Amino acid sequence: MALWGKKKETMGLDIGSSAIKLVQLDETADGYRLTSFSVVSLPPDAVSEGAIKDPPVVIDAIKEAVGKAGVRGRDAVIGVSGHSVIMKKVSLPRIAPEELADAIPLEAEHHIPFPIDDVYLDFQVVGEPGGDDGKLDVLLVAVKKAKVDEYVAVVEEAGLRPVVVDVDAFALANQFEVNHPDSGREVAALIDIGASVMKTNMVRGSAPIFARDVPFGGHNYTQAIVQRLKIPWDRAEAAKCGQEIPGVSWDDLVPSLDAVSRELSLEIQRSFDYFASLAESERVDRIVLSGGCAKLPGLAVFLGARWGIPVEMVNPFQTIQAPADRFPAEELRAVAPMLAVAVGLGIRRPGDKPR
Numbered sequence: 001m002a003l004w005g006k007k008k009e010t011m012g013l014d015i016g017s018s019a020i021k022l023v024q025l026d027e028t029a030d031g032y033r034l035t036s037f038s039v040v041s042l043p044p045d046a047v048s049e050g051a052i053k054d055p056p057v058v059i060d061a062i063k064e065a066v067g068k069a070g071v072r073g074r075d076a077v078i079g080v081s082g083h084s085v086i087m088k089k090v091s092l093p094r095i096a097p098e099e100l101a102d103a104i105p106l107e108a109e110h111h112i113p114f115p116i117d118d119v120y121l122d123f124q125v126v127g128e129p130g131g132d133d134g135k136l137d138v139l140l141v142a143v144k145k146a147k148v149d150e151y152v153a154v155v156e157e158a159g160l161r162p163v164v165v166d167v168d169a170f171a172l173a174n175q176f177e178v179n180h181p182d183s184g185r186e187v188a189a190l191i192d193i194g195a196s197v198m199k200t201n202m203v204r205g206s207a208p209i210f211a212r213d214v215p216f217g218g219h220n221y222t223q224a225i226v227q228r229l230k231i232p233w234d235r236a237e238a239a240k241c242g243q244e245i246p247g248v249s250w251d252d253l254v255p256s257l258d259a260v261s262r263e264l265s266l267e268i269q270r271s272f273d274y275f276a277s278l279a280e281s282e283r284v285d286r287i288v289l290s291g292g293c294a295k296l297p298g299l300a301v302f303l304g305a306r307w308g309i310p311v312e313m314v315n316p317f318q319t320i321q322a323p324a325d326r327f328p329a330e331e332l333r334a335v336a337p338m339l340a341v342a343v344g345l346g347i348r349r350p351g352d353k354p355r
Helices: 055-069 097-108 145-157 168-179 218-229 233-240 250-278 299-307 329-346
Strands: 011-015 019-028 031-041 075-080 085-093 119-125 135-144 161-167 187-193 198-204 207-214 286-290 311-313
Touching (some): 011 055, 011 145, 019 329, 075 329, 119 145, 145 161, 161 168, 168 207, 187 250, 218 233, 250 299, 299 311
Parallel strands (some): 011 075
Antiparallel strands (some): 119 135
16 A cells, blocks of 8 residues: 555545544645535544544544535545654665665665564655765655554545545645745744644655654643643643633643643654754754644744744645635634644545655
8 A cells, every 4th residue: 555645536534633634625727625624523542642542433433524524525535643653764875766666675674663564665755866975865654554454444434435545744744835835945844733643744845854753742731731730631621722611720721731841842852853963954944833732822932932943833724725605714713723634635636646
């Protein structure tokens, strides 16, 4: 199964730890147009760190998302993330493009900590082929077959047909490329902070040059609130999201939120440091946040002050047509950060990534 995957209509289906997010886009002569979307919440333990723990609950949620969105067709593009996904940049001798696919499995054996027979492999050339050192930089991707098969099974059980399996971090790059076609040579850190996984993809222009998934996200904040205030999970989650909870003020939450935000910034710093060790001449020019946790009040300001570089909230519909009569701007703006991965998946079509 290829990870990189019209004019058949497809839907981007993001199976996250806190919700199912579905986006369907039409491809037009002027770009893309939003035709439908939906968000359906999941209980805390249905999906954890990218692993599906309760398939029947996830299947029902997918069916609900499809019905809520009223999508046409059955073809779905799905993404995977978490510790079962390995992404590593490697340098290969300059070889003919037709020989590259044969060389990848041999090279992967040196870099992938799983038996090669147990993973699906794919790759993407990054940078300019044959640079000054005559090397070819390749972003190698390996995903455990059991992980992909697990996701495919629940999607099929929900009555859909998975036609492309992508990686969530690359879906972020897909939507960034569409929404920022003139980003030039700057390096942007695309950071999606989900409920239990933080996906980071460094892109230069529109080309991914480094990607990393970390088991850290919004659930860390909720757990810290639970432990400090001794309140149930659902009340802590609601308070974190800004809902009024009797007996809980925002000031009560601040110590927990600040402590976890410092931990989160350390995880991001580790990604930056690792990236710097692989690309000495590169520096991050801006951070683009996405994911439900990215909406946490003050987080963008905190991270911007930490590194002294611009931090902005993603707008995955920046260049995508969204008819105002069907998608009120305020409603779309409220959910947009959660939909970045789903938009990036919705852009994909089978066979759209030729070597």
